[in-house]
Amino acid sequence: MKYLFLTFTCLFLSQISLGQSVLGKWKVMKDEETGEVRSIINIYEDEGKVNGELIEIMDKSKENNLCSNCEGENKNKRILGLILLKDFEKDQDEYVDGTVLNPNDGKIYKSKIWIDQDHPNVLNVRGYIGIFYKTMKWRRLLE
Template sequence: MKYLFLTLTFLVFSQVTVSQSVLGKWKVMKDEETGEVRSIINIYEDEGKVNGKLIEIMDKSKVDNLCLNCEGENKDKRILGLVLLKDFEKEQNEYVNGTVLNPDDGKVYKSKIWIEEDNPNVLNVRGYIGIFYKTMKWRRLLE
């Protein structure tokens, strides 16, 4: 009986760990050391692609800010509600071929995202400029 319980516990825990995905709400950190959160992004699937929408800005004085430097359909739209992550496709353990919009400067970068191997509550978001890149770590919003 004891071994059956241990086996079932292991199987349930294994499934929870494996089933972690990029979908859900993520905290964009302003300061990693202090844990200060800048905003919340909701990552969702739409027509087979993964996207992420800005759903909350922590600094209430910036809630009505517009994307003044954006181009195209995002030009002069409220930053709150913008889709910042677009068109990611799953490729093994990563989501690739997507873009990330930086609403501070309006620039769009090629990007990929993936769950950190050792911690399913950390999402790596990497933006590229040519061969150069920057990776940010977002934290899963545990509700």
Template structure:
């Protein structure tokens, strides 16, 4: 039985989309499993960035990043670009930074899709030899 070319093309396109980090991701509070925000990951000038596009808790939508430094100082958290300057290296995005809008700290970071589930994005922030990895969920 021959598989129609259109079906093969569709299946290939679906698989490519599933492996793509670009788009919307739901951030999850690790301790409670509560969804906190939506971050849109996009590419600009060959680098990868992520911007908070929605904070779920309405009372926090106008909160400012008062502890941030530089250009992010006192910017609204909803709308803040918290992932900056990642580059693709093999199956990972590396050499970027992530900002914690709660304390204003900026961490070296890398991110990659989970091998078992491409709808999970692993993001790791570093302080020296110490690191923490969080997991975000893809939003359709």
């Protein structure tokens, strides 16, 4: 009985810690009220930095769209497969000093991301233009 309790406790605690990670698949919402999803981003760690790749576009007619407004290495690349979140570093409960690419206009914004304190399956993604910012809420893809 003691081992069963210990096993259950370990499994429960591991689920809590997994719920707090920014790593994994996230739904980019098109409409919060209806729950309509625009795309899926896979956030992963690579050489100590956290990045996010666009792995699915819900509107299949847009899967072959190119990032024609992008500059540099992303110019005219397929949007599907682009690394939209780049080079985030962990700083306590946030990931900072990264960038987010908006494939619609090709602009790159300074950004930070963090798990919502009240909702562990919500990722706050904040992009900055100078002192102004916009925060999007992405939903964890629960498989």
